[in-house]
Amino acid sequence: MIAKHPKKLLVVIAEAAIEKALVQEALRLGAHGYTVSDVRGAGTSGAREGSWEADRTVEIKIVCDAEVADAIAETALARFGAHYGLTMFFSDVQVLRPEKF
Amino acid sequence: MIDVVVYFFLLGLVARLVKSDLRLPEALYETLSIYLLLAIGLKGGIELSRQPLAALAPQVAATMALGFAIPFALFPLLRRLRLPAVDAAAIAAHYGSVSVVTFAVATATLARQGIPYESHAALWVAVMEAPGIVAGILLARRALRGEGQRTDWGGLAHDVLFGKSVLLLAGGLVIGAVAGEAGTAPIKAVFVDPFRGVLALFLLELGLVAGGRLGELRRFGPAVLVVGFGVPPLLALAGALVGRALGLTTGGIALLATLAASASYIAAPTAMRIAVPQANAALSIALSLGITFPFNIIVGIPLYLRLAQELSP
Numbered sequence: 001m002i003a004k005h006p007k008k009l010l011v012v013i014a015e016a017a018i019e020k021a022l023v024q025e026a027l028r029l030g031a032h033g034y035t036v037s038d039v040r041g042a043g044t045s046g047a048r049e050g051s052w053e054a055d056r057t058v059e060i061k062i063v064c065d066a067e068v069a070d071a072i073a074e075t076a077l078a079r080f081g082a083h084y085g086l087t088m089f090f091s092d093v094q095v096l097r098p099e100k101f
Numbered sequence: 102m103i104d105v106v107v108y109f110f111l112l113g114l115v116a117r118l119v120k121s122d123l124r125l126p127e128a129l130y131e132t133l134s135i136y137l138l139l140a141i142g143l144k145g146g147i148e149l150s151r152q153p154l155a156a157l158a159p160q161v162a163a164t165m166a167l168g169f170a171i172p173f174a175l176f177p178l179l180r181r182l183r184l185p186a187v188d189a190a191a192i193a194a195h196y197g198s199v200s201v202v203t204f205a206v207a208t209a210t211l212a213r214q215g216i217p218y219e220s221h222a223a224l225w226v227a228v229m230e231a232p233g234i235v236a237g238i239l240l241a242r243r244a245l246r247g248e249g250q251r252t253d254w255g256g257l258a259h260d261v262l263f264g265k266s267v268l269l270l271a272g273g274l275v276i277g278a279v280a281g282e283a284g285t286a287p288i289k290a291v292f293v294d295p296f297r298g299v300l301a302l303f304l305l306e307l308g309l310v311a312g313g314r315l316g317e318l319r320r321f322g323p324a325v326l327v328v329g330f331g332v333p334p335l336l337a338l339a340g341a342l343v344g345r346a347l348g349l350t351t352g353g354i355a356l357l358a359t360l361a362a363s364a365s366y367i368a369a370p371t372a373m374r375i376a377v378p379q380a381n382a383a384l385s386i387a388l389s390l391g392i393t394f395p396f397n398i399i400v401g402i403p404l405y406l407r408l409a410q411e412l413s414p
Contacts (some may be wrong), residue, residue: 015374017371017374017375018375021375038127046317046383049313050127051124051125051127051130051306051309051310051313052130052310052366052367053366053367053370053371054366054367054370054371054374054382054386055310080378082378083378083379084374084378
């Protein structure tokens with residue numbers, strides 16, 4: 001059986017306006033990579049359909065060590081939690097090449 | 102009186118109100134907006150190639166000053182309507198900045214009625230985008246004084262000046278000015294002739310978007326209606342007076358009135374979201390896209406044209 005290594009997957013769903021800042025924070029705090037996709041949906045901050053510039057939402061996936069994921073989430077919450085649409089959740093994942101993350 | 106392109110906006114609005122499944126792909130919206138910005142810039146640029154740039158300096162200075170002054174004039178008015186200071190600042194920034202599509206509809210209206218205007222008017226649009234945003238941020242900072250919030254001016258300047266609207270407008274202006282009439286002739290079939298058709302398609306999409314904002318208006322109460330319908334004519338008057346002082350043609354006065362009356366829904370929302378996160382973004386958007394944009398293209402532009410005709414010497 002192939003060797004698997006435990007890591008954390010942190011998913012951040014946020015207004016596209018703060019994508020750049022979120023990614024910068026993530027890299028600064030030790031993430032080695034990230035994946036961004038455009039998404040749409042609704043929540044406590046209303047419906048966001050992504051039909052034009054100011055209405056866009058992104059989903060940022062970051063696979064990293066548990067401590068790094070915690071640090072990113074903590075910083076994001078402190079900096080953006082109060083005024084921006086922001087959703088975050090963690091899950092346990094397994095990767096094949098741990099040095100990548 | 103209503104230009105044919107406006108009917109497409111109404112169609113989009115209706116589609117949204119009857120909950121149709123019509124939805125233009127986001128990639129198309131993006132493509133159309135890039136096309137419109139470039140085409141408007143090019144058209145202005147070709148005209149720029151024909152005249153000495155120094156002669157335009159007073160126009161550039163006056164239009165920038167107008168964009169910068171609008172938020173400061175609007176802010177006390179919005180505060181009197183009991184809007185919170187940060188929201189008033191954000192709304193003021195939206196009105197200080199401009200809507201390129203409103204401008205495009207105004208040029209289409211003038212062209213259809215055979216009213217001449219300064220063909221380099223796109224230059225005014227390009228320089229009026231940023232000053233209102235800067236003024237709005239200054240107002241917001243004054244309101245938030247003591248909260249120790251710092252504004253990353255460098256990052257913001259980058260986002261506004263190199264954001265797609267200013268970049269493409271200015272890029273089109275430069276390309277048009279450098280290449281001139283003869284140089285741009287080969288791409289005329291794409292960038293000039295189909296302009297109004299593309300504008301119609303874009304307005305269909307904007308109708309869908311604006312229709313989606315209408316539901317939110319109820320949440321904000323009557324103050325929003327007062328601002329959304331009341332502010333544009335006031336600003337149009339200011340714009341028309343500046344246009345007259347600059348000695349513009351009747352068409353030019355109408356265009357500057359339209360620009361002053363228009364509210365940004367691309368550059369300003371993005372910039373204000375980053376610079377003033379405390380402001381209620383949904384409120385500014387409901388105003389600029391839900392009320393002021395439809396008002397301007399349906400009622401405003403014909404009205405501002407009348408105003409320009411009255412004011413012209």
